[in-house]
Amino acid sequence: MSTLALAVRDSSTMLRRNLLHARRYPSMTLNLLLTPVMLLLLFVYIFGDVMSAGIGGADRSDYVAYLVPGILMLTIGGTVIGTAVSVATDMTEGIIARFRTMAIHRGSILIGHVTGSVLQCLASVVLVGAVAVAIGFRSTDATVLEWLAALGLLTLFSLALTWIAVGMGMASPNAEAASNSAQPLILLPLISSAFIPAETMPGWFRPIAEYQPFTPAIETLRGLLLGTGIGHHGWLTLAWSLALTALGYVWSTSQFSRDPK
C-alpha cells in the first residue's frame, strides 16, 4: 500500500473511532452547545432591546442579525474545548501506546482527531444555526457563492482552532487541565465584535478586540451572510487561520513524536 493510501485508510479508521465515541457519548458535545445557545437567547430576549438600540438598530430583530455570526464562531470555540479534553483523555489511555507499536500511519491518530473535531464543529454550527433561524435570523441576499464561502470560512476556522485545541490537549496531563487551558477559546469571542462593534469599545482596548482572531472571522462571516463590508477582515481571517493551523500542527506533532512517558 502506498504511503498516501495507508494514511487515508488509517486516518479514516481513526476518524470512525472518534465519531463512534462522540455518538456513544453525546452528552459532552451537547453540553458544549449549551453555552452558545444560552448566550444567543440571553442576548436576544433579555438584553435584545438595549443591544439593538446600542448598535443603532430599529428593534430586536436587527440585533439578532448582528449577533448570530459571532455566536456561530463562538460555537466553534466551545466545541474545540471538547476536542482538547478528548485528546488529553485519549493520550493517557493504553490504546494510544498500542497504536504506536502498530505498523500504521503515524499521523493517523491526530488526523482522526482533527477531522472528527472539524466535523463536530460544523455539526454544532448547523444546530446552533438552526436555533438562530428559529428565532428569526435570516441572511440578506447571500448568493450561493457567498454561502459556499461562509461554509469554507467556518471549516477553515474550525480547522485552525482544532489544531490549537489538539496541541493544548496533548500538553495537558489530564482532562481537567485540558478543559482549563482551552477556556480562552470560548472567552476570546466575548472580547471580540461578536456582541458589540469593536469601535464602541474603550480606545485602549479596541486594537486587542480588532486584531484577535475572532473579530476578523466574525466580520467576514457577517459580510458573507448579511452583506456588510468585509474589507481587510477577509485577509486577516485567512492569515490568522493559516497561522493558527500551522502553529497547532507543529506544536501537536512535535509533542506526539516525542517518546511517551
Added chain:
Amino acid sequence: MTSLAIAANGLRKSYGEKVVLDGVDLSVPEGTIFSLLGPNGAGKTTAVKILSTLVTADAGEIRVGGHDLAADPQAVRAAIGVTGQFSAVDGLITGEENMLLMADLHHLSRREGRRVAAELLERFDLTEAASKPAATYSGGMKRRLDIAMTLVGDPRIIFLDEPTTGLDPRSRHTMWQIIRELVTGGVTVFLTTQYLEEADQLADRIAVLHGGGIAAEGTAEELKRLVPGGHVRLRFTDPDAYRSAAAALRGVTRDDESLTLRVPGDGSQRELRAVLDRLDAAGVEADELTVHTPDLDDVFFALTGTGTVPAQPAQPALPKEAAR
C-alpha cells in the same frame, strides 16, 4: 542453530539522572518463551517499551524479527504484538468494536475482519460480552480482550508486560494456558513478570533484571542450580525423638528451640528414602516432614537482595553463595 526473534546488545536507557538499563544484552530464539524477571522498578517495562518501538534507547543495537529497530521501526511493528502492563483497550467502545478496530488497522477486508474478530472473541471466551463497552469488563476480561486484540494481526513475536499482574488465581491460570497455546503455534513470547512461579511455569529461558543489568540468565533449572537451598525439614514434638534423630542423621542443621532438623539435599526420592531408613533404624518418627527444593524464590532473593521483596524466613537470601 535457530535464528533469533529478538537480539539486543548493550541496551542503555536513562531518564534524567536515573539509569534504568545499563548495558543489557538479550537474545531470544524463535518459538520460545523468554521471561524477564525482576522486582518493581527494575526496568522490565522500559525494556519492553524499547523493544516494541514505543521509546527509543539511548544506546544499543536491537534486532527484532530480523529487522534493525533503529533503521526500520515500521518493519518491526509489523512483526510484533504488544500487550502492555496497563490495559490497551478502548474502554468507550465495545469488545467487538475494539476487535474490528484492530482488524481495520491491520487492513483486513471487512469480511475477514469480522471472521477474525468473532474467532478470537470466541477463543477468549468473550463472545457473550462482545457487545458491552470494554470499560465494564472485569480485570481478567480486559486482559483477555487486550491479548485478543494483539493477536488480530497474527504477530510472530508477542510482548507481554506483566500479563497477570492484578489477576485472580483463576484468571492467571487461564492466561498461562493462553500463553502456552501461543507458543505451540510457533510464536515467540517475551514475557515480563515479577512472579517467579510464572517464569518457572512458562519460560524456556529466564533473565533476572537487577540494577540495570542482567544478574543471571538461563533455564529455570540452571538458575536454581546457582543457589543451594534444597533440604528436608523434620519437625518433632518429643525432645527425645528430636535428639535421637539428630544423632542418627549426619550433616543436619539443628534448631533446638523449635525441635526442627534440616537435612541438606536435592529432595530426590533416593535421598528421601535414605533419610527415612535412618530414622526407622533409630526407631524415631518425625511429626512433620517437608521437602524443600530450591526454587526461583531462592535465586531471586539471592540475586536481587532482600531490599525489594519481603524476605521469607525459610528461604533466606544467600548473596555469598550466589557470588561463588
